[in-house]
Amino acid sequence: MTDPISPLRLAASGMRAQSERLRHTAENMANADTPGYRRKLVTFEQAVQFGRSTGEVEAGRMRLDQSPLPRVFDPSHPMANDEGYYEASNVDLVIELADAREAGRSYEANLRMFEQTRQMGASLLDLLRR
């Protein structure tokens, strides 16, 4: 009656993609104070197999945020140039935090779906056990 494979696989693909996004967010946050660091971005796309969309989701190629790096005036900084400026990272902690929160929420939704699929499969098998 129920095909337990497909919804499980869909939920797993969602969790994989979200955790990849969470990983990049964590990298960004860790490097928020690294001079010259560019924020990493990851996009989601639908997985395609044999030219058809399977419904699964996958994280696409990682891209770097090309917005200009802020110039900070700090002559005592070891990387400061002749004028006393150095390029900081373009990570905004508030944005990263919001991104992480959203990724976590989507991950949980996928997890709940996974759990529900498992329960439905188990109750179907109960029918056989009687």
Place this chain on the structure above:
Amino acid sequence: MFENIEMMRMARAMGQHVSQRHVLVARNIANADTPGYRAADMQPFAESYRRSAAGDPLRTTSHRHLALPEWSPGAPRAIQAEGPVSPNGNSVSLEEEMVRAAEVKREHELSLGIYRSALDLMRSSLGRR
């Protein structure tokens, strides 16, 4: 042989419908953050049931004629779920999907319950337990 029992047939059709809907809900949730993805949903089971029942019944004037069953489960169709579209073209709302997931679970339990009680009925008609 179970195919001929109307109640079991209907429970089976409901289970098939609900499992397809389950796949759609799982797909929507997996793609909750995919740009340009549109949420999909199934037509309600009652609708596909009604649609197939509305067809012209075949007349049987001889006992050798084949009679159509009272109804046959129509092929359920996926429809686009309406909802607000976010700026990146995605129309999945996780809250809506949670409601749908709860409906899926309830319907699944209903169909299993009907199937189980039909089995019990047969068992007691055989004089067991």
